[in-house]
């Protein structure tokens with residue numbers, strides 16, 4: 001067989017007592033799209049930091065095309081080999097696309113000054129070569145996520161790298177954008193680009209990859225052509241147990257039509273949506289679906305104080321819900337899993353336990369004093385209930401894997417026993433098994449009579465809802481009671497069965 005483009009052998013990496021990787025292996029051949037999958041905390045991101053030269057492994061070797069990887073300090077040599085496009089942008093938002101493409105290597109004109117004209121022409125050339133339709137003069141912050149990802153890919157390719165790691169690239173994209181990304185990936189693959197694709201959406205692995213590597217508990221488990229590893233076997237490799245145990249079916253009881261209305265909104269309007277009327281009863285789970293510009297996220301954020309309507313009212317259990325104030329919304333009884341766990345969800349300098357319990361400190365102890373044991377016990381219970389992979393409540397949240405950090409956000413939203421639970425893409429970045437445990441937390445909140453509003457691009461999440469409202473250009477255009485067929489929901493999300 002030909003020399004692999006990338007080969008990592010026996011990679012070990014420890015952080016103090018935590019073994020992030022004990023035996024990481026990866027062999028990627030030129031021209032393939034290779035999936036890297038595993039449960040939250042399995043070691044995927046750790047392997048990527050080693051493969052991209054951001055960290056040296058404690059043990060093991062990496063080679064590219066049969067040659068040992070460059071020295072860690074030789075950043076230019078690494079840039080010519082590999083790049084990773086993360087969920088969080090690595091481009092500078094305030095700069096233009098052209099400036100980002102040539103950051104730190106601007107073409108120089110006469111007298112050593114930066115030649116802005118040349119910079120723009122060369123940027124346009126790079127974008128053109130890789131068929132990226134983005135204005136080089138656009139401010140990067142104004143780009144849509146999919147365009148920002150393409151600019152990052154083009155930048156990596158312009159350095160000479162032909163191996164691109166995509167770390168959960170679909171997490172913030174809607175269905176149509178995902179299809180476009182896959183089309184671009186296939187085209188780039190034909191031009192000789194090789195991808196390592198990390199995703200918790202296994203159907204995507206089957207759609208766009210030819211080979212898959214599974215990590216579990218910090219170890220390499222298997223590498224196989226995707227065609228030879230059916231879904232059940234793949235989940236079993238990831239979870240170490242059979243699929244039946246992982247995906248026990250959810251039972252969804254009917255909502256009590258006489259249950260009291262918990263949330264009632266009238267005529268809600270903002271720059272993102274218009275004239276929205278909405279009611280959610282106790283024990284009811286209402287889904288909000290729509291494409292990325294539909295206003296569904298802003299609408300849900302309005303109830304948690306994260307987005308401010310310009311008109312209309314909302315009442316929570318008969319009391320007016322204050323807008324634009326997160327603390328007031330929390331006090332009024334709203335728990336929220338926000339869309340951005342980095343910006344809105346977690347305090348990264350604090351421990352897992354402090355983050356999970358910070359919204360309920362006043363309830364854990366009187367007069368602001370909280371017994372450490374009490375808090376610890378409460379945090380331990382949340383960690384256990386949500387299956388959070390951590391060394392314990394004292395571990396800083398910044399040390400957690402992405403999916404486990406998301407579970408801490410969920411723990412915090414549930415800790416205050418909210419009357420209304422607002423969940424925005426709650427299962428983003430969460431592995432198959434943890435997804436079940438998160439969704440079953442949603443089910444038990446419903447059983448306790450909580451009203452739940454969930455925004456998601458995941459059909460699996462929306463299937464758990466009693467009804468799904470579809471937004472299109474800021475208006476509710478369809479309502480689907482539970483039991484809808486996938487194609488019906490997708491058609492109304494895409495605006496096919498109505499005239500928005």
Ligand SMILES: Nc1ncnc2c1ncn2[C@@H]1O[C@H](COP(=O)(O)OP(=O)(O)OP(=O)(O)O)[C@@H](O)[C@H]1O
Pocket residue numbers: 015018019020021038039040041042043044045046047389390398399400401402403404429
């Ligand atoms: N800087 C760090 N300090 C301490 N522990 C860390 C650090 N980075 C990662 N870990 C630990 O290493 C383990 C592997 O984490 P990693 O981020 O590689 O997992 P992952 O497979 O990418 O998970 P996810 O799917 O949730 O993103 C986890 O237990 C994590 O808590």
